[in-house]
Amino acid sequence: xxxxxxxxxxxxxxxxxLEGTLRFGRFAAVGASGYAVNLAVFALLVHALDxxxxxxxxxAFCIALANNYLWNRLWTFRDTTGxxxxxxxxxxxxxxxxxxxxxxxxxxxxxxxxGRLGSQACAVAxxxxxxxxxxxxxxxxxxxxxxxxxxxQAYASIAGWWAASRALVLAAALVVQALxxxxxxxxxxxxxxxxxxxxxWDGRWYLTVAERGYFVVPxxxxxxxxxxxxxxxxxxxxxxxxxxxxxxxxxxxxxFLLGLVALYELARTWLPEPDARRxxxxxxLFPFGFVFSMVYPESIxxxxxAFAGVFAARRQWVAAGICAALATLGRPEGLFVALPLAMxxxxxxxxxxxxxxxxxxxxxLAAPAALLGLAAYQxxxxxxxxxxxxxxxxxxxxxxxxxxHRTVTELLHAPELHREWLYRDLTFLVGYLACLxxxxxxxxPRSWVLAGALVLLLPLWSGSVTxxxxxxxxxPPVYAGLARLGRNRLVDWSLRATxxxxxxxxxxxxxxxxx
Amino acid sequence: VTPVTRTLGxxxxxxxxxxxxxxxxxxxxxxxxxxxSEGQRIATRALAQLDAWRSQGAIVxxxxxxxxxxxxxxxxxxxxxxxxxARVLVRGRRARALRPLDSTPERLLATTRAADxxxxxxxxVLGGSRSLYVAGLAVRLSVGGEPLLGRTVVxxxxxxxxxxxxxxxxxxxxxxxxxxxxxVRYSSARLQGSARLLAAPQGRRLxxxxxxxx
Numbered sequence: 001x002x003x004x005x006x007x008x009x010x011x012x013x014x015x016x017x018l019e020g021t022l023r024f025g026r027f028a029a030v031g032a033s034g035y036a037v038n039l040a041v042f043a044l045l046v047h048a049l050d051x052x053x054x055x056x057x058x059x060a061f062c063i064a065l066a067n068n069y070l071w072n073r074l075w076t077f078r079d080t081t082g083x084x085x086x087x088x089x090x091x092x093x094x095x096x097x098x099x100x101x102x103x104x105x106x107x108x109x110x111x112x113x114x115g116r117l118g119s120q121a122c123a124v125a126x127x128x129x130x131x132x133x134x135x136x137x138x139x140x141x142x143x144x145x146x147x148x149x150x151x152x153q154a155y156a157s158i159a160g161w162w163a164a165s166r167a168l169v170l171a172a173a174l175v176v177q178a179l180x181x182x183x184x185x186x187x188x189x190x191x192x193x194x195x196x197x198x199x200x201w202d203g204r205w206y207l208t209v210a211e212r213g214y215f216v217v218p219x220x221x222x223x224x225x226x227x228x229x230x231x232x233x234x235x236x237x238x239x240x241x242x243x244x245x246x247x248x249x250x251x252x253x254x255x256f257l258l259g260l261v262a263l264y265e266l267a268r269t270w271l272p273e274p275d276a277r278r279x280x281x282x283x284x285l286f287p288f289g290f291v292f293s294m295v296y297p298e299s300i301x302x303x304x305x306a307f308a309g310v311f312a313a314r315r316q317w318v319a320a321g322i323c324a325a326l327a328t329l330g331r332p333e334g335l336f337v338a339l340p341l342a343m344x345x346x347x348x349x350x351x352x353x354x355x356x357x358x359x360x361x362x363x364x365l366a367a368p369a370a371l372l373g374l375a376a377y378q379x380x381x382x383x384x385x386x387x388x389x390x391x392x393x394x395x396x397x398x399x400x401x402x403x404x405h406r407t408v409t410e411l412l413h414a415p416e417l418h419r420e421w422l423y424r425d426l427t428f429l430v431g432y433l434a435c436l437x438x439x440x441x442x443x444x445p446r447s448w449v450l451a452g453a454l455v456l457l458l459p460l461w462s463g464s465v466t467x468x469x470x471x472x473x474x475x476p477p478v479y480a481g482l483a484r485l486g487r488n489r490l491v492d493w494s495l496r497a498t499x500x501x502x503x504x505x506x507x508x509x510x511x512x513x514x515x
Numbered sequence: 516v517t518p519v520t521r522t523l524g525x526x527x528x529x530x531x532x533x534x535x536x537x538x539x540x541x542x543x544x545x546x547x548x549x550x551x552s553e554g555q556r557i558a559t560r561a562l563a564q565l566d567a568w569r570s571q572g573a574i575v576x577x578x579x580x581x582x583x584x585x586x587x588x589x590x591x592x593x594x595x596x597x598x599x600x601a602r603v604l605v606r607g608r609r610a611r612a613l614r615p616l617d618s619t620p621e622r623l624l625a626t627t628r629a630a631d632x633x634x635x636x637x638x639x640v641l642g643g644s645r646s647l648y649v650a651g652l653a654v655r656l657s658v659g660g661e662p663l664l665g666r667t668v669v670x671x672x673x674x675x676x677x678x679x680x681x682x683x684x685x686x687x688x689x690x691x692x693x694x695x696x697x698x699v700r701y702s703s704a705r706l707q708g709s710a711r712l713l714a715a716p717q718g719r720r721l722x723x724x725x726x727x728x729x
Contacts, residue, residue: 104547105543105546105547107547108543108546108547109546208659209548211549211659212549212551212659213548213549213550213551214548214551215551215555215559215656215659216559217559217562217653217656217657218559218562218563218566219653220653220656220657228544228548231548232543232544232547232548235547321536325536325540329540354516354520354521354524354525357521357525357529358524358525358528358529358532359529361525361526361529362528362529362532362533362536365529365530365532365533365536366533366536368533369533369534369536369537369540370536370537370540372537372540373536373537373538373539373540373541373544374540374541374544376537376541377540377541377544377545377548380545381548381550381551
């Protein structure tokens with residue numbers, strides 16, 4: 001029923017409740033036809049042509065979605081006026097994301113011994129609602145032509161900066177590998193494994209989780225400290241036949257493009273368009289942003305957090321909740337997106353209907369609920385519901401009241417402890433806090449600024465400032481604060497040039513110290 | 516619809532839906548993430564058991580000879596002393612040959628033989644040095660390998676055979692019931708040896724640190 005209620009508020013033509021219900025019915029009928037097409041094609045490919053399950057699933061998925069697109073355009077959303085090209089592109093994006101989930105779930109069900117057809121049936125049934133939400137709220141949403149042109153220009157500009165910044169990071173990583181700097185013995189051959197640098201440090205741990213799940217080795221560094229979304233998605237691409245490292249790199253870099261677009265959309269809810277565009281461009285060029293190209297989940301989490309904010313601002317609470325849950329399953333920082341979502345829900349509460357209140361509150365609770373699900377899983381997998389936190393001890397981090405004292409002591413004695421790299425993180429921390437202040441001044445909602453401050457300052461109570469530079473990458477208002485600085489054209493281009501230079505240096509020095 | 520219903524209804528419904536989401540996350544993770552094998556679970560528990568276990572030494576069979584070894588803790592290290600006079604100092608995963616205290620020609624000869632790196636490692640491992648078993652098992656688990664190589668019986672006690680390290684040249688045999696070490700085997704192309712481990716008595720386990728065991 002809640003789906004019906006949501007459908008009645010479709011942006012496309014704003015239909016009434018009855019029209020919304022009918023549209024939902026049509027969408028469900030098209031979905032059912034797609035479901036049947038999917039199963040029929042899959043059965044044909046598997047049984048008649050004896051194709052392997054993943055290839056058959058991919059082909060069946062594409063054909064079913066083409067079927068769905070055709071019928072949804074001609075029948076379900078017949079009063080929308082979007083061009084086939086832009087609508088088709090959005091439809092393809094939604095389809096690819098759905099395909100990723102489809103493959104992850106298929107491999108999971110196959111491993112339970114359910115059988116190929118049964119596994120595919122269950123996977124399709126679970127993925128269908130995700131496709132439905134994506135298509136309803138994005139693919140077939142009505143847009144004003146002028147607004148679309150602006151957006152297309154902004155997206156093209158952001159994509160250009162994304163491509164340039166990623167080319168810089170990948171080139172720097174390739175050059176230092178070819179030179180064997182700073183330790184020739186660390187690198188495999190460029191021809192054997194190019195870009196090996198980008199899977200260094202925590203990348204190894206995420207790949208370990210993907211390969212063999214969670215596992216605690218007593219009194220040794222163990223992988224439950226690393227959150228599961230990214231390894232799951234890596235496994236999803238791995239099912240297609242891609243190596244895990246290649247899958248991780250592809251995923252991280254493509255998700256970063258998605259993250260930049262989401263960041264732009266989020267910033268547009270806070271700032272004028274030029275500032276929003278600069279927000280995304282500065283994020284693309286951010287000196288520590290080489291992490292977004294590594295086998296790390298940061299880019300996916302940034303995208304999920306920003307989309308959660310965008311959907312919540314548009315009162316699409318279910319989508320916002322799903323994104324918040326995904327962000328939380330990606331990194332612990334994702335949990336903090338619950339704060340702005342809760343504030344938006346609270347603001348909306350007095351005018352909202354009972355249905356919207358339920359969805360809004362659910363959206364705010366989604367991130368903690370996802371963390372609860374992870375805790376329950378780690379309880380069964382390794383016997384400790386807080387394994388994700390306890391495992392940090394072996395890296396010298398644990399939360400306590402006196403943690404801040406340990407952090408200060410470590411900083412004061414950094415030279416004697418040969419931890420001069422802590423000053424890098426400290427410098428970034430100071431910069432982040434300054435940007436948060438600017439973001440607050442420029443009008444970014446307090447809840448986002450507060451969530452950002454928590455992401456930056458809470459780790460100090462775990463006994464170290466190390467890696468705070470990386471944690472700060474997941475604070476969207478930081479980029480908005482920088483965008484405020486860049487309103488002056490000279491400052492803008494100085495910032496871009498400096499950031500690009502530092503990004504190249506940062507990429508080349510990955511092996512010297514963990515990010 | 517009363518104001519109470521307008522407030523409590525959504526709160527309850529959202530809480531239930533959040534519970535469903537938590538359950539869904541749990542279900543997806545359980546269905547999709549690989550799980551550890553039975554052997555890895557046994558090895559993890561054995562690793563935890565090794566914490567409370569101390570060795571007094573071992574009865575070693577090496578190169579067809581049967582020889583006794585004692586092991587005692589010495590300044591964050593373990594000192595393994597063989598009855599033929601050879602002494603090996605083990606610190607973490609490193610072993611170093613020591614000169615015998617009473618250097619008779621026969622004992623000096625034993626030390627010279629022990630300077631052979633592989634023989635030195637074998638003597639350290641078979642002498643009952645706990646830290647080597649901990650390190651070997653941890654490495655085996657960290658690389659994601661399958662540590663459980665099989666089952667056996669030692670002096671009538673059913674036991675598991677656990678491979679240590681990357682290459683599993685060393686095999687630790689632990690009781691199926693208590694998961695405490697019973698014996699250790701070494702097997703390479705050049706050398707074969709085994710040892711029946713002598714655990715420090717129950718009441719002396721903690722006291723064994725720095726006194727009798729290692």
